[in-house]
Amino acid sequence: MKKQLLGMAALTAIALLAGPALADGELHIYNWGDYTNPKLIDKFSKQYNIKVTLDDYDSNETMLSKVRAGNTGYDIVVPSDYTVKIMVEEGLLEKTEPDQMSNFKNVDPKFVGVYWDDGRHYSVPWQFGLTTYAVDTAKYKGPMDSIGLLFNPPDELKGKINMLDDMNSVIHAAERFVGVPRCSADKGDLKKVNDALQAAKPFWKTFSYDTITKMTSGDVVVTETWNGAAYRMREKIPTVKFAMTKEVMEGWMDNVAVLKGAKNVENAKLFQNFIMDPENAALISDFARYDNGIMGSHKYLPPEFGNAPEINPPAGTSSEFVPPCPPDVIEVYNKIWTNLKK
């Protein structure tokens, strides 16, 4: 009798642990925090009868560290552009050939020949955006068309600026301000960058990724931030404006990729194809307020999104995706950053 009970208990335990027997499999997604529309997951889950788990990370580096260590159990990750390049080079991604999937035709052509995945053999666009800065125009009415506002602000803005706590974003911004190329290894260029940063630091109040709270709480008037965040700020404080600078702006794109050796590769591929559908891409954008790279998705979104100034850079401005800098340049960047923050 006892043996039977034990056996039954064991079976029940196994059944419970194995998950719902009805699912056609599972998918384990590892994405940025608060970046995935639950409706998207629900729709995918129901359409393919797949059980989806979603876990969050707060930076590319965290995700990369875990993936490098191996054995994570995740199938899908969402790296930013430069991280995709690194992961492809280190052999961490599965070559899923999205360019041969049925929905591939919907991908905006300008996002196909990208530096991190030319021809899209590994990754699919998730969302993309710009990084410059946002200003509360109720508190500052002056010009905001140049990245110089962050480095050489007028007196009224001194001490009221937040910068991202991100070495690359801040240093690249300085490079644009000084007018030297990205990832330049030239010592003279680097010195100019270093000097510009040192000169600007007294004008900065904080370094933080929490840009939306910084703005909405009134701690700062100007903050280096991303366009989607500026959109969210504007929803609360209508006078917030996102700067579209005359210098080339920093662009970034987050992409959906499949980890090499993932257990559920086929389901992961289904997901990659799923999000290339315009209606599903619209669900993605609706959540975090960033544009996606799929054509035709705007008609599924409210018009104020499509018309939003944050995602419509005016003519005459341009943006660039910045590849990761070579290690010797990163070494100098590190010194500049430590020097800045010591």
Add this chain to the structure above:
Amino acid sequence: MATELAAPGSGSTGPGPAQPATLTTAQAAQARIDQRSFVTRWLLTTPALITIGIFGVLPLVIIVIYSFLKAAPYGGVVWSPSVDAYVSFLFQQDIFSDALTFSPDFLEIYLRSLVFAVGTTAICLLLGFPTAYFMATRPPKQRNWWVLLITIPFWSNLLVRTLAIMFIIRDEGLLNNLLIGLGVIKQPITLLYTNFAIVLGLFYSFLPFMVLPLYASLEKLDFRLVEAGYDLYASRPKVLFRIIIPLARPGIIAGCLLVFIPALGAYVTPLILGGGLHLMIGDLIAQQFGSGRNWPLGAAQALILMSAVLVALFLYVRVSTGKVKHGQR
């Protein structure tokens, strides 16, 4: 750290089995306690040792190994030995000439963290001791409730708690608005994103780590000794400093260690409340594993920190054991 309490009746301080038959009953009892002890002691410490040994020490060995390797181009390590990490702790190639010069940058950062850690420990002790004493002198039935009271705030999430603190101390926050409204000040006092905010945040986070060990130690305080002090017409401060504090010494030490050591490596709270303007050790090391892409350097920085703490701790243990052996307390 063999600080033996000179309890009445127990005389044995040496290791090893019983002495000849001239023992008193108490000594014999003590010998009995000591005798089965050696094996028992190892057995008792085994669960803790194994857990920490396998899941704490072994992973650290990996870090030690990493510190002697080369950094891979985009993070991670390359399996080729190098002492670059340790060299670059003190000597860096100047950004703009190529000479290897002594660079005090990291030392400055370490010093800053040290100062904050010492300050936090001091404030926690100054304010925590009265708190623990107060708790320990409540009627016995109440005491557990006070322990509960002290710990409940920490069952909320750290980030949300920190946001609440920010709400109170920011320039347009509750405190400033209150003070301005009451007419006490005209302009807001800048509290957030200053050193004050960092110390406040650290104090808040670490107070229970000082109070609880102190409480555990003080709760057992034999107030007859205090009474004896008063009977001898000692003043209140004298009783405090000559009787109570020395008796609370184990708790004070435990509390200070539990605050100082983690506070050295603390970085989340200082980062948020300090505004990220100045690097602390924790942030510096985390940076190496992040966009700094230099794991060996991060490992080396951590090991240098830990060695310094270990050496200090070791010296302390030796000194205090020495004191006991020579009859000083």
Add this chain to the structure above:
Amino acid sequence: MRIEGAGKLSRAAKAIDLRSQFGFRTTALVCLFVLYFPILILIVFSFNASDIVAIFSGVSTRWYAHAFINEEFHSAAINTMIIAVTATIGSTIFATLAAVATTRVAPWRGQTAVYMIINLPLMVPEIITAVATLSFFALLGQELGLNFGIGNIVLAHLVFCIPFAYMPIRARLESMDLTLETAAADLYATPVKAFWHVTMPLLMPGISSGAALAFIVSFDDFTITQLVAGPGQTTLPLYIWAMIRRPMTPEINAISTILLSISVLFILVSFGIAQKRK
């Protein structure tokens, strides 16, 4: 401040007087106030009608409604509690055993080493423990195929909870005197009996302090858990932290308050049961 004619005062009067110290009550109450005020703000803001964390505008319970249907929050909360409770119980037990063996005893070989090892996790910066443990478990997984699921996180937490539990218990033990145990031994009680009936009850304040610290430390851990957690093992700190680049709504306040209330309730109930037994 001399207590003149102390001998003439009644015992009771003396007892009340001799325990208090100047300003201690005030300091304690001020500390508690400082500790609780932000919590009060936290709770108040969970009823914030606005959806920005920083500005209060009107009262509403909608965030609680959000939290109740938020599945990610549920699983994160459950994970956090499982890990914290297990790590607390485990580390307290191990720490108690270790403390008894290393305190107030005749010096034995290896005692200092044991003390150092037990306190080692305290000294390691969290990010290092995180990277080290991640690498270690990855190695275990690859070479030996060992993966304990959420047990990985529990083990990692056990490691750093032990020193936090150990220190108060040890401090307590050092403050106790041996007479009671010696008496028990005189009465020929076995060491186990002596321990269980004499030492343990006296040790209780130390043990509960240690357990409280271990729980706090595990409950809020972010850096280490972030790197060690696998799919489906997100804990509450991870979940909330990952939101830092996005707009944070008062839902995180609601979540915190809910979890806080549950923890408090749980402890009150256990206390109530313990009191009843007495």
